[in-house]
Amino acid sequence: MSDLGDKAAKLLGGELAHESSLGGGSLSSLVRIVLADGREAIVKAGPSPLTEARMLGAIKAAGVPAPEVLALNGEMLVLEVLDNDGGLGAVWAELGGHLKHLHASQGTRYGWTEDYAFGPIPIVNRWNDDWPAFWAEHRLLCHLRYVGTSMVRRLETLCDDLSNRLPTSPAPSLLHGDLWGGNVLVSGGTVSGLIDPACYYGHGEVDIAMLMMFDQPGALFFSRYGKLEPDFEERLAIYRLWPALVHLRLFGSGYRALVERLLTELGV
Incomplete structure (x- = not known):
């Protein structure tokens, strides 16, 4: 388990049970975590988590679906898991x-x-x-x-x-x-x-x-x-x-x- 997943679990007030790396994060680190209490989240370490959080908020405010920001700090965003199984x-x-x-x-x-x-x-x-x-x-x-x-x-x-x-x-x-x-x-x-x-x-x-x-x-x-x-x-x-x-x-x-x-x- 990476330091990123453990830090994200602590941001959510829980304990990390499982972590898996996700593809597609060529410009940032991207993992999926499961907490001991069953909660799941996507963790993204990128150039500016606070800026990206505001952008996601603007998209949602426009009435367009986007993941909810569950937690963040200067190092990472912790995001709602959205299903992705279609084309x-x-x-x-x-x-x-x-x-x-x-x-x-x-x-x-x-x-x-x-x-x-x-x-x-x-x-x-x-x-x-x-x-x-x-x-x-x-x-x-x-x-x-x-x-x-x-x-x-x-x-x-x-x-x-x-x-x-x-x-x-x-x-x-x-x-x-x-x-x-x-x-x-x-x-x-x-x-x-x-x-x-x-x-x-x-x-x-x-x-x-x-x-x-x-x-x-x-x-x-x-x-x-x-x-x-x-x-x-x-x-x-x-x-x-x-x-x-x-x-x-x-x-x-x-x-x-x-x-x-x-x-x-x-x-x-």
């Missing part, structure tokens, strides 16, 4: 409805009350009233020193033109921020919860772009979420650049081709 194929319509509710929860500016991180990579969420400027500064240009000279020029060219490619002031919707299929838990043919958020307020299409990188939501999803605005295909490519650049930095050169393909799609 997205059965819940596309429901997920579209949940995302519509999430994006209907809106702020007044773009950003978040605090910065966050994907492992060692900072996510800067400084407030801005100009959406293209926010996306350029905090999601694309921040990676320039890590990508090589030729890609720097292409990213700078794109960012110089973002005011012509992105809406200046879309509704500042509450975003999950890392919405891929692995962060949607499904059980019994329904969505049991969204996990591992990286929330901020921004254009709702950002979440759609991330979701469509590895999955195909299709008609059932959009029947509940609603149609995207004209010319959304180009914007989705712009929004996919951020996770592609993050993956390049986290996991290496295998993702360079993805970044280059997106830039080529965008004509830069």
Whole structure:
């Protein structure tokens, strides 16, 4: 048993009986614990437990399922166990409805009350009233020193033109921020919860772009979420650049081709 599980049990006021490591925690330690009194919990040690707890609270406040925070400190989050025994194929319509509710929860500016991180990579969420400027500064240009000279020029060219490619002031919707299929838990043919958020307020299409990188939501999803605005295909490519650049930095050169393909799609 790890020190993490024992500390979490003490946070819950109990004694650790069993602990098992969970897959999927590439950027944080993740274990499932069972206490001597039968209670169970998920324990996650990540970059900022308090920030993530606030993000999960914002998702739940928007009427979207997410795990309850049972306890936390500066080292870890202790979360409710949510069942996850199904695939997205059965819940596309429901997920579209949940995302519509999430994006209907809106702020007044773009950003978040605090910065966050994907492992060692900072996510800067400084407030801005100009959406293209926010996306350029905090999601694309921040990676320039890590990508090589030729890609720097292409990213700078794109960012110089973002005011012509992105809406200046879309509704500042509450975003999950890392919405891929692995962060949607499904059980019994329904969505049991969204996990591992990286929330901020921004254009709702950002979440759609991330979701469509590895999955195909299709008609059932959009029947509940609603149609995207004209010319959304180009914007989705712009929004996919951020996770592609993050993956390049986290996991290496295998993702360079993805970044280059997106830039080529965008004509830069």
